[in-house]
Amino acid sequence: MPETEPPAPARGSPPDPAAAPGHANATRLTGAHRLASAETTGFFDALPHGTVLMRLWARLGLLMGQQLARVVRDDHVFLIVMAAVVGTTSGVAAGALLAWIEYAFRLFPRPEESSALVRWAAVIGVPVLGGLAAGGLHFVLRRIIQQPLVMGIPAVIEAITRRQGTIRGRQAVIAGVGTGITIGSGGSCGHEGPSVAIGAAVGSVLARFFGLRMRWHLAMVGAGCAGGLAAAFNAPLAGVVFTVEIVFGGAIGGNIGTMSVFVPLIVAAVAGTFTSHAIRGEHLTFTTVQHGDAMLVEMGLFIALAALAGVLGTLMGRAVIGTTKWFQNLKAPVLLKPALGAFGVGLLAAVVSNDVLGGGLPTINEALQGRLGWQLALALLGLKLVATALTVGSGGFGGVFTPSLYIGACLGTVVGAVAHFALGPGAESTAAYALVGMGAIFAATMQAPLTPIVMIFELTRDYELILPLMLGCILAVFVARRMSPRSLFQEILHQQGVVLGHEAEVEVMKRGHVADLMQPPPRTLSEGTGAAEVRRVALDEGRSPFVVDDTGAVVGWIDADLLAKRVLHGDVPADAAARDLMTDVQLALLYPTDTLAGAMLASARSSAEVLPVVDHERRLVGVLRRGDLLAHYSDKVLGQQEEAVHMHTTGGAVHGHEVGLGKGMILDHIVVGRRWAGRTLADLALRSQTGATVVEWLRGEAPLAIDPNAPLQHNDVLAVVGTREQILAARRMGPTRPGVAAPQL
Numbered sequence: 001m002p003e004t005e006p007p008a009p010a011r012g013s014p015p016d017p018a019a020a021p022g023h024a025n026a027t028r029l030t031g032a033h034r035l036a037s038a039e040t041t042g043f044f045d046a047l048p049h050g051t052v053l054m055r056l057w058a059r060l061g062l063l064m065g066q067q068l069a070r071v072v073r074d075d076h077v078f079l080i081v082m083a084a085v086v087g088t089t090s091g092v093a094a095g096a097l098l099a100w101i102e103y104a105f106r107l108f109p110r111p112e113e114s115s116a117l118v119r120w121a122a123v124i125g126v127p128v129l130g131g132l133a134a135g136g137l138h139f140v141l142r143r144i145i146q147q148p149l150v151m152g153i154p155a156v157i158e159a160i161t162r163r164q165g166t167i168r169g170r171q172a173v174i175a176g177v178g179t180g181i182t183i184g185s186g187g188s189c190g191h192e193g194p195s196v197a198i199g200a201a202v203g204s205v206l207a208r209f210f211g212l213r214m215r216w217h218l219a220m221v222g223a224g225c226a227g228g229l230a231a232a233f234n235a236p237l238a239g240v241v242f243t244v245e246i247v248f249g250g251a252i253g254g255n256i257g258t259m260s261v262f263v264p265l266i267v268a269a270v271a272g273t274f275t276s277h278a279i280r281g282e283h284l285t286f287t288t289v290q291h292g293d294a295m296l297v298e299m300g301l302f303i304a305l306a307a308l309a310g311v312l313g314t315l316m317g318r319a320v321i322g323t324t325k326w327f328q329n330l331k332a333p334v335l336l337k338p339a340l341g342a343f344g345v346g347l348l349a350a351v352v353s354n355d356v357l358g359g360g361l362p363t364i365n366e367a368l369q370g371r372l373g374w375q376l377a378l379a380l381l382g383l384k385l386v387a388t389a390l391t392v393g394s395g396g397f398g399g400v401f402t403p404s405l406y407i408g409a410c411l412g413t414v415v416g417a418v419a420h421f422a423l424g425p426g427a428e429s430t431a432a433y434a435l436v437g438m439g440a441i442f443a444a445t446m447q448a449p450l451t452p453i454v455m456i457f458e459l460t461r462d463y464e465l466i467l468p469l470m471l472g473c474i475l476a477v478f479v480a481r482r483m484s485p486r487s488l489f490q491e492i493l494h495q496q497g498v499v500l501g502h503e504a505e506v507e508v509m510k511r512g513h514v515a516d517l518m519q520p521p522p523r524t525l526s527e528g529t530g531a532a533e534v535r536r537v538a539l540d541e542g543r544s545p546f547v548v549d550d551t552g553a554v555v556g557w558i559d560a561d562l563l564a565k566r567v568l569h570g571d572v573p574a575d576a577a578a579r580d581l582m583t584d585v586q587l588a589l590l591y592p593t594d595t596l597a598g599a600m601l602a603s604a605r606s607s608a609e610v611l612p613v614v615d616h617e618r619r620l621v622g623v624l625r626r627g628d629l630l631a632h633y634s635d636k637v638l639g640q641q642e643e644a645v646h647m648h649t650t651g652g653a654v655h656g657h658e659v660g661l662g663k664g665m666i667l668d669h670i671v672v673g674r675r676w677a678g679r680t681l682a683d684l685a686l687r688s689q690t691g692a693t694v695v696e697w698l699r700g701e702a703p704l705a706i707d708p709n710a711p712l713q714h715n716d717v718l719a720v721v722g723t724r725e726q727i728l729a730a731r732r733m734g735p736t737r738p739g740v741a742a743p744q745l
Helices: 031-041 052-072 075-107 118-144 153-163 169-186 192-209 214-233 236-252 259-280 296-329 337-352 359-370 374-393 401-428 429-446 448-458 466-483 488-495 503-509 531-540 561-570 596-605 626-650 688-689 724-732
Strands: 547-548 554-557 610-614 620-623 658-663 665-671 691-700 702-704 716-721
Touching: 031 075, 031 531, 052 075, 075 169, 075 192, 075 259, 118 169, 118 691, 153 214, 153 236, 153 359, 153 488, 169 192, 169 401, 192 214, 192 236, 236 259, 236 448, 236 620, 296 337, 296 401, 296 466, 337 374, 359 401, 374 401, 401 561, 429 448, 429 466, 429 488, 429 688, 448 466, 466 554, 531 561, 547 702, 554 610, 596 626, 596 716, 610 724, 620 688, 626 691, 626 724, 688 691, 688 724, 716 724
Parallel strands: none
Antiparallel strands: 547 554, 610 620, 658 665, 665 716, 691 702, 691 716
């Protein structure tokens, strides 16, 4: 049976501390408590201690999930059904967001035929008004709801990395309302990022509502991302590739697990796209590009376009990051910061062109039709970058997807004009260059080449330019990574202190310093110390001493093992001094401010077990032992990995994850329910009935000896090894004695 739990009264265990911000003293759930809570309610925590209506609503979700599980009775089918539900709901949410944005456009006044003064007042005042409304939403979210803002892709990646994908529905509602206000009032941003975040929230909320285990929780969050982007862009393949490459790739280093994670993405993307078609009809987001046959000589121009896109995409990311920092350090009320950014955007529009306002889809379509002049494109190229940085950096609601496509279209138009100037009328159309520029800028900003290749193809249904598009995206990412090791999203998370899965080991060692682990300095030897004293220190005390000169500066060391060999062979003259007995191997010197990552590298390249820590005059201030360095690495890095494996296998915050053991075998856990309680493993006969083998028996946090004749207790945890079919059979296994009901685990 699919993994939901039978309903039972909540035991009053405390709620999840993450769900109650500000309560720093909230009781943390131990692994045993979480296991009991999972068996009792299907959640990882007890049913919420809220109003009667909230408790009834939570109970309703659990009952619905359990009833559906009983009807389906197959993990894979249940997973597909839930992914379809998440995808459809994400598509509805994306459609509602687009409808709200269209209404917001009509909500804000736009006097077209008025005097210059009125036009200036409207172009500047309307964005400022929207900025004030956005600031009000920030105030509500922080002071009243007291939850972090989940507006774009970085917030989703952070939720997956830090909170096992938990996103609250209220966060998504605020993000959706703010996105409509910001874009409708003229903010320079797009709706696609919020659409993905709202889809992720839908997946998280539905996973909790139906009581899904955590190994499916993340799959539903990913399904929501795929469904949301597919509905927003009308691009199902792009939704799947984007979730794998950017969302899961950023959160867990690209390890998306088995097909139990990948299949829901496909199902949700298809469901989201069908829902989008039902709401808005089947349509192309961008117009069809008119182009000719690209000449081989033009590939050089496409390469130049890719290189420029790599530089410009990186500059765009830096502009957004820099502007965000500036507004964060600005001593002004949160209410006013988005309005200040909107004032800058409105001023740019009033001085140059209204085309910098909003997402800019009309301008993109003009570029794809070859009707955008290169002079205007060149001006909009820089203005849009600044306007986007002001909008997003000041706290406006929206993403950078559409602005990156806008900037790419302008850049491609300019390069296309150069191609026509150099090659004449036979050159490829400027629209073709605009299309490749869109993909290249997107790829450079996100440092993800696959998503824009698939996305641009789905948005235009144009396969003729696939080769220049692929080349442009790959080269743009190559250039961007030479300029910055992180993408825009990764840099935002890095600034927030979020350590991504594939960066964990390096970051842990980089954040520590040699001063944290160094020991007091041992006694040193001067260069003139006699052989007898050297032998006593090195051989009798069993350590390799450091040698210093008259000023106390470290000049070398004596290898105790090498000295012992020389003594055995009679190679140590009686009148030898310490300077004569020093090893020829160059000594690595560390400073207290060096990172532990650098110390680890130095230790690996040195034969010394103890490295000297010196000041800037090379005077010994301490030592760093290789054993201490490895112990720190084991504790901080390998220990965390072991904890993660423990969490994935024996409970904790992500109880329910399975572990692949190879050749089709997996390790999973079964929580003993009431109908197995009191029976023994011999009574159950799991191995003979299903082929699955019990390899561990936990009661609370204590492991028990596997005694086939000992009775099981309610909430005991059995670690079971077998194929997926064998473990599913164990869950569905009927009674082995007459009159005993089938277990519900």
